[in-house]
Amino acid sequence: MIPQLGGRECLGLSCGYLILFGEKTRDFWLVNPITRHQLHFPNVPTIKIDKEITIRIRAVLVFSPSLNSWVFVMTSRATYEIWFSIAEEGEGKGGAWNCVSSSFRIIDIHAFKGKIYTLTYAGDSWLRRHVCELRLDPPVPKLTLLDTHFVGSTSCVFNFVS
Template structure:
C-alpha cells in the first residue's frame, strides 16, 4: 500500500512536471504578439494606460511610439476635475465620453493652484513662492520656472510652453493680457527675459512651429478708432515681434479675439451675449481671415475659460457630440474644464 501510494505520487509528480514543461513550451512571450492584433488592442486603451503600454517591452514600444500621435488624436477631449488631497497636492480626474476615468496625483502641486494648460502640461503657480511647476499628468514629467519679475492678476495670464530646436531646451512664455511685454524663461537657467511691444498684446499662441500674437492698436482710419494686428514672435537669434500683414483682420466682429487651433488650422474666436460666437480661420496662402461658416468644416470648439482651448474635428454623425451646445455652424463648449489628449505627447517645436 505504501509502495503503490508512493509510486502514484511519483507518477503524478512526473506527470505534473511534464504538463508544466509542455505548457511553458506552448506559451509565446508577450513580446511576440502579432503587431496588427496588438495595434487594435492599443487603440482601445485609455489615455493614462498608453504610457504604461509603451514601456512593457521593446516590441510594444516599437509599436506604440510611432503611433502615439495617431493614438492621442483618436481620443476626444476629456472632462477634467481638480481636487486637493490630504497631502495638499492636486488630484486630477480625467473622464472620457464613454465614462472611463483616470485619476492621478500631480507631483510638485502642493500649495499651488491651477493656471491653465499648455502642450498637455498643467501650469501650477505657487501662492507663496510665486514660481511655476508645469506637470504632464500622463507622463508625470515636470518643468520648473522661477517667479516672473512682474506679476499681476493670475486671471490675465496667457502662457505657452515651446521647445527651441536651436538651444534644444524648453521655453516657458507668459503674457499678461493688455500688457506691452512678453516674458520668457529657458528651463534650467533660472532667469527671465522679455520682448516689448509698442501696443498692448491681447493673446499669444504657438502653432506649427511659430508663435503668434494679437496686438491692439489705435487706428485713426477705423470707425471704431481701434484695430488689431497679427504678429509673429521670434526667440532666436534676437527676441522680437514682427508685424504680419493680413488682408482683412476682422475689426468689427471680434472685440477681444482669442487664438484657438486644431492640428491644421489657426482660428480667431470671440464670444458675445446670447451664446453667440464668431470664428475666423486664417488662410495662410492668401493671408486673409475667412469666416468659419464659409469653410464648411465640422469642428467642436472646447474652452477652459480664457486659459486654453482646442478645435477638434469631428464626424457630423459622431454620437459622442450629440449633447453638446451648438451655435451657428459649429459646436462651442465653454464653462467646463477640458483636457486635450491630442496635445499630451505633442511638442510645440519652434521652427527657427
C-alpha cells in the same frame, strides 16, 4: 497625485503639461500628468499680484528650433511685455526670465508648429488688431508684425483657438 499643487492654480494645458501658477510664490510648475515630468520656472519679475491675476495670465510651452530647447512663454493680458524662460536640460527647471517689449497691448499668445504668435491691439482702438510672430533667434528676440486684416466691432475681444 500632482506634486506641488498646494496654493497653485491651474492656468491651462500646453504641450501635454498642466501649467500651475503659485499665487504667493509667483512661480510656475509645469507637470505632465502622464509621464510625471516636471518643469519649474522661477518667479516672473514684474507680475503684479491681485485677485484676478490668474485670469489675465496667458502662457504656452513650445520647443524652439532656433534655441534647440523648450521655452516657456507668458504674458499678463493687456500689457506691453512678453516674458520667456528657457528650460534647462536634465534639471527640470527654467533659467532666468527674458523680456521682449511690444508697441501694442498683448491680448493673447499661442504656439503653433513651433512658432509663437501674439494677438495685439493698438491701445487707442480695439479695431486696430495685429498678429505678430515672436522670434527668439539670438542675439535679440523680437516681435515681427504679420500682414493680416481684421473685421469686427469694438465690443469683440479675440483669443487664439486651435
